[in-house]
Amino acid sequence: MSDNLFGKKIFEYESIIHEKFSERIQNIYCKNFNEIHILTISPEDSNEVSYFIHDKLRCGLVTVICTDERNIENTIDWKDKSVNSKQTINFNKNWQYGFSLRLIFSSETDDIFFIVTTFLPNVDNPAYPSNVVRIPSAIYYEKEIFDMFGIIAQGNPDTRKLVLHERWPDNQFPLRRDFNIKTKNKIRLNKPYKFLKVEGEGICEIPVGPVHAGIIEPGHFRFSIYGENILNLETRLYYTHKGIEKLAETMTLDEALLLSERISGDESVANSMAYCQAIERMASIQIPKKAAQIRTICAELERIWNHLGTVAGMCTDVGFAYGSSRINILKEKIMRINEKLSGSRLLFGVNKIGGVKIDFKPETLGLILADLSQILQDFDNLVKSLHNTSSFMDRLKGTGIISSQDVQALGANGVIARCVGIDIDTRKNHPYAYYQYIDLENIQGIVDKIAYEVELKKRKGDVLSRFEVRVVEITHSVHIIKKIATDILDKSTKQELHNTPQTQNDEGLVIDNLKNHLQPYDSALGYSESHRGQTIHWVMLGKDSNKIFRYKIRTASFCNWPLIELAVQNNIIPDFPLINKSFDLSYSGNDL
């Protein structure tokens, strides 16, 4: 993180953008270690800058954040915070506050985020020109912003509702500040959702869900089929929309931590870690090393048990009960380790703003290392026997293929990107917590870069490659945990030997005075790699710096759901559950 602050790279980027767009930019500065903030004059300018960053600097759009700043004086963005910045500012005094729109781009080569901000004037029907034509992945963000804020993206071809379904009244926008959280809508509109119709002889539509036969989350799938072949699939989600972002605006920082753990129960560590990091970055502090180690171990444990669950689920969905029950046994063992370490099978209550709530005893760590080795060995044997089960492999191979072009265009990440050979991983691209001290490439066995590139090119993007990516990641995670655990154990034995006095900053688990460093209306990004992919949280504090003004969450599921519609095309209906499981997306984390 901190390398960039003193490194040249971030200033190089800053100069490039400043030189090229000096007419279009009001302010440009670096903040929170690795964020370049670019304040543009008008939405059109913002788009131009975004296109440049997206096309020329090859940065992917990670999220679009809209904020209702109509009645506040957001001094942070206006004050000259650019102590480290060399650029001058064209300060524009004729300013009126309105909705702010932040497009966030993440560089794949450097640890840098670009935040392109623009303010929309406070008028009756705010609008801005859509980005969709040049940046396709913006489409879902723009639809979401229309539903929640009523801001129109002019030129977005898809004007159907996304988050709020048709029954919701047209003139109510929940994330605007003047929308009361206690509002109960009596009006229920009865408009249908316009699914894309495929017409022709012999073509049927099958509606599936939102209530399914298994104990899974709700989602509606509309298939257009010809015989067994899927011609088109449209997903309709947001049945579990809980208003998390609105709810967070009524909360203090500590309360919102609990909320962040519950965004999607199986990503509790990843989400709460992203949230905590946002606050910690805002306060410009680094958490104690031991706390970072504990966080990282928990994050990897979470990855292991979820990947195991997904692999087991894939076995269930092809009807291979033997494999699924054996792998579920391993998953259960990991969950028991979770319970032993954190008191919660789902690793709730691990993170705290400024550190962690739990401590690992050296004895338990030793035991767990032995357990993990055993589990890994069992898992390797099981994977071998799965590879030898031809009926299982046959179902996986060539099923649900996605192309790397689609993945790039729609901004998918995590396993979905890696299964087509795009090597993006937040742990590597934007190291956080303890990952910056771990040589991930070494653990992943990347000795020869070119050989690795060739290896990546071989990935086809089918269910089998997603299966293999998950299998490999489980192994890597176990190795990461082993590495960190040995680091912790080494340290504690050394201390016993030398009996050195512990320094407060290095040995505590929490930084207590963190909240004194927070300023009103400050904001920061927090990010982590959950087992599904990149998780981005953006927190903006309120006037009272212990309250949240806006909390924007974007889990990996949000980016990856659109890919399913493409993956199932030209596949047959009975393979859909398998493809869906191989993606392993969260409904709750998507619907928020």
Add this chain to the structure above:
Amino acid sequence: MSTEISAYPSSVLVGFIQFLIIIVLAPLLTGIMRRIKAITQKRIGSSIFQTYFDLLKLIRKDEVISEESSWIFRYSPWIIFSATLVVAFFIPILIPYPPFGLGFDIILLLGLFGLCRFFLMLAGLDVSSAFGGIGVSREMMTSSLLEPALFLVLFTLAVTYGSTNIYTIVSHAAEGSMMISASILFSLFGFFIIVMAETGKLPFDNPATHLELTMVHEAMVLEYSGKRLAVIELSQSIKQLVLMILFINFFIPWGLSTNFSPATMIGGLGIFLTKIITLGVLISYIESKVAKWRLFRIPDLIFLCMASGLMGMIFLYI
């Protein structure tokens, strides 16, 4: 072997006992097979009598019948059940002779099973739910391929033993030598695949799945509940048992009693139960070792079965 000796009252009694054995033990076999599958998956599994409790529960429950459905949906379970019961009356377990003085032809057996399937498909289509339609189209695809294969296999047997009458085939097989001829061996293989397919076992169908989109048989009966579902499930269990009994009696009939003495009949029953449970265990074991095949690869397996039936036929003449 002659069909004339069957007019005795004792043979009618034996016939009823056979019928009762089939009806009563059918759910037990399903329970045993589920238990075996559970054990291969390192689960404890439910009791082998759970299937009886399930049936009782279903019978007591209320039914929900779609307003869109016609009489076909309401009467199909009873038609299926009665056709299955008729089959159950004529399946030899204790003696290879017709207990009611009537012969029972394989063609009739196939016809009755065809009737069951026909009404099951109609009922699946009748409620006009999307899943019913999908299930029916898949069932039609499999069964239209499966039936020629079944005919081929059964005709090999019929030609070998000189009749299409089940009792004649079974009694001849039971008296025959233990040296199986090549044609019978090929038929055995073909018939085994057919038993797996007809009873909806993996790799053809996964009866344990909760995924609506992958179901075949389950999709057709998805709209049924309560009594009618119980009747369909019982029919399915009976059909499974009947097919397995036929497999045993056609291909490994040794130990079957050839006279009416109670001692040999009870001994024969013991051997029969051992055989049927072994077969059940074998099928469950195979099921746990294989994943469900891709839908459009299932015809490959049926072609294999057809080819083996054909081979059996060819070997008969060379």
